[in-house]
Amino acid sequence: MKIYVPMDSAAKALGADEVADAVRREAASRGIDAQIIRNGTRGMVWLEPLVEIDQGQGRIGYGPVTPEDVPALLDGKLESLGPVDEIPWYARQTRLTFARCGVIDPLDLDDYRAHGGLAGLRRACGMSQAEIIKETTDSGLRGRGGAGFPTGIKWKTVMEASAEQKYIVCNADEGDSGTFADRMIMEGDPFTLIEGMAIAGLGVGATRGYVYLRSEYPDAIRVMNDAVRIARQEGVLGPDVLGSGKAFDMEIRMGAGAYVCGEETSLLNSLEGRRGVVRAKPPLPALEGFLGRPTVVNNVISLATIPVIFEKGAAYYSGLGIGRSRGTATLQIAGNIKYGGLFETAFGVTLGEVVNEIGGGTASGRPVKAVQVGGPLGAYMPVSKFDTPMGYEEFDQNGGLIGHAGLVVFDDTADMLQMARFALEFCAVESCGKCTPCRLGAVRGVETVDRIAGGDPAAVDLLTDLCETMKDGSLCALGGLTPMPVMSALTQFPDDFACHKEAAE
Amino acid sequence: MLHALQDSYGYVPQEAVPVLADELNLGRAEIHGVISFYHDFRKAPAGRHVLKICRAEACQSMGGNALAEATLRKLGIGWHDTTSNGTVTVEPVYCLGLCACAPAAMLDDRVAGRVDEARMDKLLNEAGA
Numbered sequence: 252m253k254i255y256v257p258m259d260s261a262a263k264a265l266g267a268d269e270v271a272d273a274v275r276r277e278a279a280s281r282g283i284d285a286q287i288i289r290n291g292t293r294g295m296v297w298l299e300p301l302v303e304i305d306q307g308q309g310r311i312g313y314g315p316v317t318p319e320d321v322p323a324l325l326d327g328k329l330e331s332l333g334p335v336d337e338i339p340w341y342a343r344q345t346r347l348t349f350a351r352c353g354v355i356d357p358l359d360l361d362d363y364r365a366h367g368g369l370a371g372l373r374r375a376c377g378m379s380q381a382e383i384i385k386e387t388t389d390s391g392l393r394g395r396g397g398a399g400f401p402t403g404i405k406w407k408t409v410m411e412a413s414a415e416q417k418y419i420v421c422n423a424d425e426g427d428s429g430t431f432a433d434r435m436i437m438e439g440d441p442f443t444l445i446e447g448m449a450i451a452g453l454g455v456g457a458t459r460g461y462v463y464l465r466s467e468y469p470d471a472i473r474v475m476n477d478a479v480r481i482a483r484q485e486g487v488l489g490p491d492v493l494g495s496g497k498a499f500d501m502e503i504r505m506g507a508g509a510y511v512c513g514e515e516t517s518l519l520n521s522l523e524g525r526r527g528v529v530r531a532k533p534p535l536p537a538l539e540g541f542l543g544r545p546t547v548v549n550n551v552i553s554l555a556t557i558p559v560i561f562e563k564g565a566a567y568y569s570g571l572g573i574g575r576s577r578g579t580a581t582l583q584i585a586g587n588i589k590y591g592g593l594f595e596t597a598f599g600v601t602l603g604e605v606v607n608e609i610g611g612g613t614a615s616g617r618p619v620k621a622v623q624v625g626g627p628l629g630a631y632m633p634v635s636k637f638d639t640p641m642g643y644e645e646f647d648q649n650g651g652l653i654g655h656a657g658l659v660v661f662d663d664t665a666d667m668l669q670m671a672r673f674a675l676e677f678c679a680v681e682s683c684g685k686c687t688p689c690r691l692g693a694v695r696g697v698e699t700v701d702r703i704a705g706g707d708p709a710a711v712d713l714l715t716d717l718c719e720t721m722k723d724g725s726l727c728a729l730g731g732l733t734p735m736p737v738m739s740a741l742t743q744f745p746d747d748f749a750c751h752k753e754a755a756e
Numbered sequence: 757m758l759h760a761l762q763d764s765y766g767y768v769p770q771e772a773v774p775v776l777a778d779e780l781n782l783g784r785a786e787i788h789g790v791i792s793f794y795h796d797f798r799k800a801p802a803g804r805h806v807l808k809i810c811r812a813e814a815c816q817s818m819g820g821n822a823l824a825e826a827t828l829r830k831l832g833i834g835w836h837d838t839t840s841n842g843t844v845t846v847e848p849v850y851c852l853g854l855c856a857c858a859p860a861a862m863l864d865d866r867v868a869g870r871v872d873e874a875r876m877d878k879l880l881n882e883a884g885a
Binding site for chain 2: 260261263264265296297299425426427428429430431433434435466467468469470505506507508509510524525526527528583584585586587588591592593614623627657659660661662665670673677681683
């Protein structure tokens with residue numbers, strides 16, 4: 252009998268370690284010969300800790316399980332959720348990037364191979380650099396970190412640059428609120444990120460890779476370090492990748508708690524051991540990146556999606572999605588939501604379907620007021636825009652951005668003026684200080700919102716003007732996009748700004 | 757190097773700055789600049805345990821602010837402060853990636869989700885605050 256108890260931090264945060272201890276203890280006292288596997292999460296966070304039992308007839312799910320439930324669980328008296336693969340929330344997904352996450356033992360390379368792992372890398376080993384780039388371009392994959400830049404074009408630039416040394420840098424500084432896809436895949440299927448980075452290395456001719464991983468994710472850091480060590484022992488990484496004669500190796504570097512280091516040039520400075528201030532572009536990191544050498548900087552999900560593209564082919568991947576948004580979006584449904592978690596599906600599903608049908612509405616049971624899509628720099632979308640399909644251009648046309656595809660739901664108790672103030676306060680704390688619109692603008696912005704709250708009618712125009720300056724004059728997305736949540740709150744929810752005015756009058 | 761120093765001493769001592777500057781052939785101002793840039797590096801030792809409470813949007817949507825305020829009030833301290841018995845330092849954190857089970861907190865390296873006042877009291881008890 253196999254018993255799966257997730258070791259994902261969301262599951263642990265809800266008591267999975269205590270459940271695993273109880274399973275071990277109770278199984279021993281009953282003389283049950285059980286193999287306990289600590290898997291990643293299936294992404295159904297509202298069911299965590301989700302325990303699965305496999306007695307040879309498929310995996311049956313139970314959840315959420317408490318340590319007190321464990322005796323009944325082992326005696327077969329606990330009500331089950333049925334086969335996990337058939338739970339509707341899970342079954343209706345198109346799981347490609349996350350196909351193995353929650354299914355396999357994250358650090359068992361044989362289990363990884365048995366579920367299609369390394370097939371993509373093996374195929375890439377037999378391809379020329381140009382063929383690898385073409386496959387990536389043809390897949391239509393765009394940067395999943397938020398910017399949506401075509402991955403293949405970025406790789407081509409690096410491939411064509413001539414240099415003694417090139418680098419692959421994975422941006423795992425997932426600091427946006429409402430996002431956890433990077434953490435989940437690194438904890439639940441770390442080899443897929445390693446494989447994706449190795450394919451990128453072969454494609455552009457880079458032999459070294461780094462994962463810049465935020466210090467707020469101690470569990471992910473542990474799993475990734477173990478996975479890199481195992482991959483090296485097994486010849487997936489090293490001087491002779493899978494016997495191809497080509498070299499690629501990588502290491503994990505830990506951040507130190509600076510949000511702005513998720514911006515690629517600031518990340519590179521931090522990786523070099525400097526202050527994480529933003530660099531002016533050009534030069535592009537693709538030409539002068541880490542240590543001044545040509546560097547691919549990609550988000551975790553972009554790189555972790557590469558293996559399945561090479562396993563199933565570019566045409567298969569690009570066959571999914573809408574418009575110029577090809578493949579799958581790894582939606583992270585969070586905040587005040589009944590069924591929160593990670594939901595992977597083809598681009599094109601509407602915001603309303605995600606929040607109401609998939610997410611089941613708010614956890615509090617109150618009406619939805621706003622959904623912030625794409626992290627702290629994303630717009631607050633009102634219910635009137637719920638027919639917007641998930642797609643880069645589609646969101647852009649509706650005054651938002653899809654970002655890393657994280658959604659934070661708020662019920663009608665949310666005060667949008669306070670949310671706008673928080674966005675500016677956050678920008679002020681996290682600004683790297685290099686450019687004035689962001690460094691000073693954020694501080695003045697907080698003061699201006701307070702003036703609106705105090706009933707100053709002139710302050711609204713001033714805030715609008717300030718946001719324009721920040722948007723146009725900032726070097727990077729932190730200053731440039733902070734106006735997005737502020738202005739969307741102001742224009743979509745004017746009542747929250749007006750009532751303060753009236754109250755003051 | 758700074759992470760290693762903080763791991764060993766619990767903070768990055770001022771005395772380390774000239775040593776690092778010398779070793780790396782950099783100015784003291786540059787070393788100071790790097791240390792002061794990052795939220796993680798401390799100038800003084802923290803309490804025996806560090807409690808991080810998430811202040812980001814997803815946790816706010818589930819009452820994270822009220823939880824944080826109540827906790828600080830109970831302990832009688834502000835953000836970044838340490839309780840008078842030296843057991844717990846409370847720090848803000850912007851997102852622990854536990855947004856689908858908000859509000860979230862982390863006691864040392866241990867994460868906790870759907871934290872209400874009872875759960876927080878339990879955490880504080882364990883920490884000896």
